[in-house]
Amino acid sequence: MSRKQREDPRTAAWLTGMRTLAGTAPFYTSGGARWDDVPALVADRGFARLTTSGEIVCQRGTALDPDEWVWVVGHLLLHRGLGHLAPERRRDPVSAALACIEVDRFLRESRIGREPLPLPADLPHGNAAVIAEAWRRDGVPAELCHCGTAGFGPDIVTVDMPPGPAKDWPAQFAAGIARGAAEAIDIAGGNRATDGDPRRRRTIWERARGWFVSSYPLLGGLAAHFALVADADLARTHQISIAAVDPAAGEIYLNPLAALTGAEWRFVLAHEMLHAALRHGDRVGGRDPYLWNVAADYVINGWLVEMAVGELPDGVLHDPALAGQSAEAVYDLIATDLRRLRKLATLRGRGLGDVLGTPIGGVHKGVDLDGYYRRALSTGLAYHDSQSRGLLPAGLVEEIRSLDQPPLPWDAKLARWFDEFVPAPQARRSYARASRRQASTPHIPRPGWLLPAELVKRCTFGVVLDTSGSMDRRLLGKALGAIASYATARDVRHARVVFCDAAAYDAGYLAVDDIAGRVRVRGRGGTVLQPGVTLLERVDDFPATAPILVITDGECDAVRVRREHAFLVPAGARLPFTPRGPVFWMTP
Numbered sequence: 001m002s003r004k005q006r007e008d009p010r011t012a013a014w015l016t017g018m019r020t021l022a023g024t025a026p027f028y029t030s031g032g033a034r035w036d037d038v039p040a041l042v043a044d045r046g047f048a049r050l051t052t053s054g055e056i057v058c059q060r061g062t063a064l065d066p067d068e069w070v071w072v073v074g075h076l077l078l079h080r081g082l083g084h085l086a087p088e089r090r091r092d093p094v095s096a097a098l099a100c101i102e103v104d105r106f107l108r109e110s111r112i113g114r115e116p117l118p119l120p121a122d123l124p125h126g127n128a129a130v131i132a133e134a135w136r137r138d139g140v141p142a143e144l145c146h147c148g149t150a151g152f153g154p155d156i157v158t159v160d161m162p163p164g165p166a167k168d169w170p171a172q173f174a175a176g177i178a179r180g181a182a183e184a185i186d187i188a189g190g191n192r193a194t195d196g197d198p199r200r201r202r203t204i205w206e207r208a209r210g211w212f213v214s215s216y217p218l219l220g221g222l223a224a225h226f227a228l229v230a231d232a233d234l235a236r237t238h239q240i241s242i243a244a245v246d247p248a249a250g251e252i253y254l255n256p257l258a259a260l261t262g263a264e265w266r267f268v269l270a271h272e273m274l275h276a277a278l279r280h281g282d283r284v285g286g287r288d289p290y291l292w293n294v295a296a297d298y299v300i301n302g303w304l305v306e307m308a309v310g311e312l313p314d315g316v317l318h319d320p321a322l323a324g325q326s327a328e329a330v331y332d333l334i335a336t337d338l339r340r341l342r343k344l345a346t347l348r349g350r351g352l353g354d355v356l357g358t359p360i361g362g363v364h365k366g367v368d369l370d371g372y373y374r375r376a377l378s379t380g381l382a383y384h385d386s387q388s389r390g391l392l393p394a395g396l397v398e399e400i401r402s403l404d405q406p407p408l409p410w411d412a413k414l415a416r417w418f419d420e421f422v423p424a425p426q427a428r429r430s431y432a433r434a435s436r437r438q439a440s441t442p443h444i445p446r447p448g449w450l451l452p453a454e455l456v457k458r459c460t461f462g463v464v465l466d467t468s469g470s471m472d473r474r475l476l477g478k479a480l481g482a483i484a485s486y487a488t489a490r491d492v493r494h495a496r497v498v499f500c501d502a503a504a505y506d507a508g509y510l511a512v513d514d515i516a517g518r519v520r521v522r523g524r525g526g527t528v529l530q531p532g533v534t535l536l537e538r539v540d541d542f543p544a545t546a547p548i549l550v551i552t553d554g555e556c557d558a559v560r561v562r563r564e565h566a567f568l569v570p571a572g573a574r575l576p577f578t579p580r581g582p583v584f585w586m587t588p
Contacts (some may be wrong), residue, residue: 414566418486493514
């Protein structure tokens with residue numbers, strides 16, 4: 001290589017990326033790449049490509065930084081290691097796009113490199129055969145047609161194979177994964193220091209983390225994922241008494257001045273890891289964030305005491321009377337005594353939640369946190385059961401298994417509510433009306449379909465609609481559109497509607513398709529909903545069994561409903577009372 005080439009910043013960036021990749025698990029044994037001129041890559045505006053013989057060629061002179069080269073070459077190494085060079089694999093555009101998406105998801109979740117070109121935030125997931133069938137029928141989505149490294153060309157190019165036995169690339173890749181896992185366990189377990197000095201003395205919290213990796217499979221995967229940040233200045237600045245967690249950044253912040261034993265640090269780390277993995281920060285909904293954190297603390301601490309994970313530090317929230325209850329149930333119980341509960345302290349301190357909503361450090365973008373935490377807990381539970389490591393609290397097992405079921409969107413939950421409380425009329429066969437005859441058997445009279453009148457009367461519902469100026473009109477339109485579609489599907493023609501802002505306005509029975517057209521956001525503020533609810537409960541022409549749906553932004557009075565009901569509230573809003581019926585959080 002000439003002096004000019006050695007000094008070329010593009011070449012230097014490529015070499016730096018290759019050195020970084022060589023020290024990144026799971027690419028220890030994957031080999032490097034070749035830096036050369038490839039006219040086809042220039043024409044296709046690509047960066048690098050892979051041949052069926054396993055050779056990786058990068059386009060000389062491409063202006064990428066080292067992290068982007070790590071992503072590009074790592075992408076092709078994963079193609080090779082995941083068996084995408086197998087002769088029996090199809091080479092059509094659909095198969096190529098699916099292979100690239102599989103690799104891109106691996107890189108994102110492993111936080112390897114940085115994408116040189118932005119990819120969709122949500123990559124398709126699910127049954128690959130079903131996705132492939134749909135794409136072959138409808139075509140590959142435009143934003144995913146060229147999500148590889150070769151621009152408008154294919155990542156994998158077919159060439160003549162060299163003589164001799166073909167290399168087993170997946171086996172080589174598996175060896176790199178095994179080596180990376182062994183080194184991670186050595187580092188987490190204290191047998192090897194991250195700074196290269198094996199004589200470095202581990203701190204007491206690092207030894208506590210190493211115990212999870214080596215001895216407690218349920219939380220071992222989570223423990224290896226989190227970075228422990230023990231900084232007294234940072235803890236003082238952010239008022240962290242003992243610990244706090246940032247699920248998005250994958251960091252647990254510790255106060256090194258906290259005088260805890262090794263067993264107590266185990267308890268603290270397990271506490272913060274479960275907060276993050278069970279997504280308590282995202283499940284707050286319209287609840288008070290601090291009281292929700294307190295409720296989750298009671299539940300987690302009860303589990304850890306029952307599992308005998310470490311020792312309960314002094315002053316940590318724990319009440320045996322709350323054993324076996326979910327965080328939602330505990331929140332409903334404790335929310336009635338706000339003055340006393342404001343004085344309670346989490347691991348972060350009094351009046352402060354230890355699940356950070358605002359990141360302290362930088363957030364790693366492009367990581368499927370839900371997917372990672374779900375897999376880590378599910379895999380840990382499987383290992384725990386297979387090794388007969390003891391019984392676990394039923395509530396914890398139930399929450400871990402529920403993570404495998406993605407949450408339903410608000411409109412699907414609303415549809416289920418309609419199915420349960422707004423029954424559709426069921427037609428029945430009857431001879432009470434003129435009989436019907438078929439042309440093939442005119443001598444056989446047949447009953448007709450009849451809708452029972454008594455059931456038709458029940459097929460309605462009430463809507464108490466907040467029409468104050470604070471309502472988001474776009475979300476209000478989505479809510480009313482969803483209501484109209486579900487009501488039509490249930491064969492509900494009319495609903496009893498009451499508009500509320502500073503006073504209640506009875507609109508009577510309206511056709512469900514016309515409700516949106518009759519809404520007028522008056523903007524008078526001071527929404528009062530209770531008179532509208534009371535009107536529907538007392539009016540004579542509204543069935544006693546019909547449910548009520550309350551649509552509000554939460555800036556209203558306390559509402560008490562004495563029949564089946566539900567609330568439809570924008571995500572992020574808070575109701576100023578504890579709701580008795582289900583709450584559906586509308587998202588844009």
